[in-house]
Amino acid sequence: MGGSGVTGDYIWALATAKGARFPVIVHKADGAPAWLSSEDLVVAISYSGNTYETVSCAREAHAKGALVLSVTSGGKLAAWARETGLPLATIQPGYYPRTALGMLAGATLGILSAAGVEVANEGEVKDAAEALRSTSRGEGETIARALKGKDLYIIAGCGVFDIVAHRWRQEFSENAKAIAKTEFYPESAHNDLVVWQQQHGERKGFILIEGDGKVCSVLEELLRQVYSEQRDTLVRVTPRGNGLLAQLLQGSLLGGFTSVYLASLNGVDPRDTSITGRYKEALEKAGLT
Structure with missing residues (x-):
């Protein structure tokens, strides 16, 4: 987890x-x-x-x-x-x-x-470290300010960047205490897409984690159009770095920075996850340790 x-x-x-x-x-x-x-x-x-x-x-x-x-x-x-x-x-x-x-x-x-x-390999690890060093807190703050004041966050990824989208959702939940939904390919091109056929009243922030490949390019262009039709905020994120390890870690770090700044803007403590202790207590009561 x-x-x-x-x-x-x-x-x-x-x-x-x-x-x-x-x-x-x-x-x-x-x-x-x-x-x-x-x-x-x-x-x-x-x-x-x-x-x-x-x-x-x-x-x-x-x-x-x-x-x-x-x-x-x-x-x-x-x-x-x-x-x-x-x-x-x-x-x-x-x-x-x-x-x-x-x-x-x-x-x-x-x-x-x-x-x-x-x-x-060692070179890929060094490239990942460089990508992390190049990621500034200011990037996260800029995205957080664009997403401030929303009721719901929709985070979509394609290919291996589904993982990054999933990580952003985790960070939004734990740090920003924000309700977020992750849309994964191919669901985002099928049943998840249907809900956006009509307008919804919630204030929404759409985050599109963009990847590579022909299918992802087609899907991302479609999602950009569909999300824009909702007349709400759309943020596009392209994980960067030399190699997949660098891109996965850099994209995840940016999500972490964004979620912490969003927590600050929302007036919540990103450190507090005390409610998870209730699950551990329930396991102990059931004799599962």
Whole structure:
């Protein structure tokens, strides 16, 4: 979930783009998939190390004979990995989990490389770091000011940039406490498109994460037209950087900056996610820890 979960999405996108000869599955539910076996490699990613779904999956995967690599700042996952003697990559604790995306991605790429699976080389990592350094808070503030005062945010992506759109929605929810909906291709070209056949009274902010490819170009041009017909704010974002890793991280960072400035403009605290504690309490009451 959150930044930990989207790290898995990044790995899937990078491996797919490089034509990996093995399937990459992102699993975010509790427990391990029924088909998992001793021939599989599992990477358990949880910033806190206490995410129930991740820890339970790691334990079940190990019981099925799969090799489990863990990426975390501590918690139950780190303790379990040390106890079992399985590979562990630890990152610095003390951050809000959603701000640790870069560390999670870097550590995951590193532990995979150590296991003989390279989905991004050193040059690509350096290019990503440069793209992040080139992204200013001012860019996020400019977008936030354009989107201020809306009742609903529609965030659309195409191709691998669906992941970036999904990350923007997460950041808008957690930081800005704003109601946001993500539209993914091909749904955005079919059932999601139908709702925009008529005008809607809510004040809307449309965000279009633009990608590459002929199909995406056709879809994005259509969405620009349809969203503009709603007579509301449309912001177009093109993730930048040399290579896919750079573009994924840069686009995500820009979404983070935008959401924090939007929180400030809306008068809400981007740090407060206390309501999520109720889910953890419910799990504990059910004996799921």
